[in-house]
Amino acid sequence: MLNRRWLDKELTVFLSLWLLGVLSPTCSEEVLTNHWYVELHEGGEDNAIKVAKRTGFSYVSPVLGSNTEFHFIHHAVPHARLKRSIYHNRQLKNHPLVKTALQQTGFLRSKRGFKPLPNIPVSEIKLQDPDINSILNQHKDGKLPTDPLFPKEWFLKNVGQSGGIAGLDLNVESAWEMGYTGKGVTTAIMDDGIDYLHEDLRNNYNAKASYDFSSNDPYPYPRYTDTWFNSHGTRCAGEVAAARDNDVCGVGVAYDSRVAGLRMLDQPFMTDLIEANAMGHMPNDIDIYSASWGPTDDGKTVDGPRNMTMRAIVNGVNEGRGKKGSIYVWASGDGGADDDCNCDGYAASMWTISINSATNDGQTAGYDESCSSTLASTFSNGKSTLRDAGVATTDLYNNCTTTHSGTSAAAPEAAGVFALALEANPNLTWRDVQHLTVLTSKRNRLFDPYLRHHWQFNGAGLEFNHLFGYGVLDAGGMVDLARKWKPLPERFHCTAGSVIKKLSFGTNDPIRLEIPTDACRGSKNEINYLEHVQAFITLKSSFRGNVVIHLTSPMNTTSMILSQRPNDDDFKNGFTRWPFMTSHSWAENPKGTWVLEMTMVSGKGSSYDTGTFFEWTLVVHGTKSEIYQNQDGDTDKHGKLYNIKRRHADYRFK
Known part of the structure; x- marks a missing residue:
């Protein structure tokens, strides 16, 4: 279960690091909507409805089930505008029950993958897969679903249809x-x-x-x-x-x-x-x-x-x-x-x-x-x-x-x-x-x-x-x-260290930073087995998309936490305490020296791009106790992880 002390006390620090990064907009103009966040001095949905009615707003709902925080909307305000509505903000803030009123910023969110597959000329379409009969035969035997499209659901059972590799599927069967x-x-x-x-x-x-x-x-x-x-x-x-x-x-x-x-x-x-x-x-x-x-x-x-x-x-x-x-x-x-x-x-x-x-x-x-x-x-x-x-x-x-x-x-x-x-x-x-x-x-x-x-x-x-x-x-x-999983040890987080200094780097001219850490040894937050690792980084550069960052753990696992993005031509915002995360050091011991390498690679922009580093804070998350000590009934201290992985590799290819 989650460590409540960690959530209640230490999460505030983490969120402050996170939010200072994500609240830096990348767009040049802020868009304001007709939605408002409203916090009341005295709670209750009845009070919220009264405030909304008195100020010309429409009440929508509580925010996250809160008794004092609410979502209002004003239908006379445009869905999107470039300036805050001072008049409507004042209407809300002047009400004696209103503690805070904040007009909501609008931003874009995109659906993943709404990209129609290309039109293929009829002459190039493969009309029948040679392996499809093996699925159809199992249909007749009642072993597999009889739904008409199931033979085409290769991600559930791949027998080589549509040019796939037999056995490469989710193994739901x-x-x-x-x-x-x-x-x-x-x-x-x-x-x-x-x-x-x-x-x-x-x-x-x-x-x-x-x-x-x-x-x-x-x-x-x-x-x-x-x-x-x-x-x-x-x-x-x-x-x-x-x-x-x-x-x-x-x-x-x-x-x-x-x-x-x-x-x-x-x-x-x-x-x-x-x-x-x-x-x-x-x-x-x-x-x-x-x-x-x-x-x-x-x-x-x-x-x-x-x-x-x-x-x-x-x-x-x-x-x-x-x-x-x-x-x-x-x-x-x-x-x-x-x-x-x-x-x-x-x-x-x-x-x-x-x-x-x-x-x-x-x-x-x-x-x-x-x-x-x-x-x-x-x-x-x-x-x-x-x-x-x-x-x-x-x-x-x-x-x-x-x-x-x-x-x-x-x-x-x-x-x-x-x-x-x-x-x-x-x-x-x-x-x-x-x-x-x-x-x-x-x-x-x-x-x-x-x-x-x-x-x-x-x-x-x-x-x-x-x-x-x-x-x-x-x-x-x-x-x-x-079905035989047992509870995990308690999870903690540890701020492993920070580097705060102004350093310059450029194209093919990297900088290398180190944070030696004992992972909070001797404290209640000591970590010996990793789950997630975060690197909160602040930097600016003449072409943000050419910045490449690698993080290497004390056990010599290197993660590329930022790759080249040739379309990212930002030269103003950079990254502000942005939480780059890696899962590649899962179950490792975090104690030792962590290495951050940062460089500008060749690409779009000038022939020589420059960057300025300001801060790196390393936060590690994991457990003090052996992470898989209770799993699989295994008592071999050094073999638990390998035995669990090996046993469950038998279901399909390693």
Whole structure:
């Protein structure tokens, strides 16, 4: 369970570091919305409604269930403007019950993977896969789902269809054979709505846990557009919980689980209040929150959650699911090799599980971002020159599709696997799910076709890859380990040290910094076994996208915590205490000297770019006690980790 002292006392320090970074806007002009955050001296919903009515506002809802903080909207104010409405702010602040009133900034959030697969000439389409008959035969025997699109769901059972590699899938069949199908688990799809009338979803739809934060009503049905742009959430929902054996579309990873719709993306600008209320919605009814969106994937945006949203996430991991912690699953991003998901404060958060994607033949997709915070991978689409290369799932208005793609498709698959694990062991905490992900994900046949990122072992003997994290999720392995999983030791965090000085660096002229640490030895926060590592960094440069940063642990594991982003031409903002995160040193001992190397690489900009370093603070998170001492019934002190990993590698390829 989570250490309450850590949350209550020390989290304030961490959040101050985080928020000073993410609240530095990267856009030149601030956009203001017609939404307001209002805090009252005297609480109560009745008081909030009275204040709203008296000042000309409309009452929306409490903020994160608070008795004193509320969300107001003013319908006479434009949805977006460039100046704060002084008059309306004054109207609120002059009311004797109002303590604070803050007009909400608007910002952009983009759906991951809304990129139609290319049109392939008929002459190039492969009309029949030679291996498909093996799936069809099993259909007839009743061993596998009979849904019409199941043979095309190669991410569930890959027999080589659409040019894939047989066996490269989520291994859900093993979990299903053990009797786990997601019963009793609810996943919230935070997106543009869900077609909850769809025949493949309606029986698994959790209406009680659903809400429309765009229209402020309990019916998160997608808004119609000619382009079907708002099909995104419906497609993601089908991947998790499409029903089995009903002759409609395909089948979900956790086909007996339930999905809730949290409609919040379909509006001109996002606000902190809308994000926060979505991520904190009914945390004891929703187990998993799946997000296939984030800051714009343009290769130059540096952005993340604001104040209220961070409060919602922290409250979720602290209080959600009966204090076991809400599970937040995040798509790593579709910015491709020119972007880095460590510049996405959602995917790079230690409280979310960042999921990247792979194709059906084991490669990274061309749109995949890479970063050291990615924990694992699932699948997005196959080879575009073959028929049904995308992910088969539900679509708007009772339709089906085989063209869903992007890391949008990857995150819901992971949510489905986690739903299977939660059914196997409902007592799993948010940390348990991350540990199970690390220990049971597989290298399988995943590889980088460009040979830039190789598989390597960290100091604790865990194999990882900068693109794929710890490998592709294995539902069978995760469920098997989950059902006998025992509670983890208490988690702490330790500020390991800081370097605060002004240093210059430039193109091919790096700087090297060191922080020796005892990881708070002898204190209540002592850490001997790592989980997450954060480097809060402040710098500016003449071309931010050419800054590359590596962090090396005392056990000699090097993480690239920032890669080159050639489209990021920022020369003003830089990074302000930005929390770069790595999961690559998982289970290592943090004691010793940490090394930060920072340089400007050649690229766009001038022939010689310069940078100025100001601050680096190292924060390590983990346990004092041996991290896997209770797992698997193993008493060999030095062999626990290896034995756990080895036993659960038997489900599929190592």
